[in-house]
Amino acid sequence: MSHDEQRSRDYPVKEDMPWQRLEWRIQRVGYALLVLIVIAGACGVFSKGFLSDQQVSSSDGRMQVDYERFGRLDSNMDMNLHLHQLKGDYYQITMSGEQLDALQIQTLQPQPDEAWSDAHTLILRWLRRTGQQDATIWLSAQPQNYGRFTFTLQLDDSSQVKLTSLVYP
Known part of the structure; x- marks a missing residue:
């Protein structure tokens, strides 16, 4: 059968x-x-990887930022700032954003000569060496909350970029 x-x-x-x-x-x-x-x-959709790597530049080309679009809670997120056409006695980076309080900076190289904060804003200032035209700043931060993080980085009072990262729990 x-x-x-x-x-x-x-x-x-x-x-x-x-x-x-x-x-x-x-x-x-x-x-x-x-x-x-x-x-x-x-x-890299959930953290480090080529889909997470993002690069933004200011409209005048003086600042270029490499950062991670996706991150994990309590895991380091790296950021590299490439600064060009430096002028004056010093150069300064201003980080601002509502979620700045939810970031814990783990490393910052080179160390700034001055640093201060004011209501969701962190200002970092370095003295410019004679003849120095370019600089690179390495920053590693650890998010303390999950969600969408939006920041603005500004070089001196002109060049500006906006960063957005998604932090998973």
């Missing part, structure tokens, strides 16, 4: 094949979603 494997049956086990096929489809979709989540994580 030959049984059709795609038909519902009662013996030896009760099977409803339309429901069984639906379950198999759901399993295949679930496997595909899991593979996509793993690939997205490896590419």
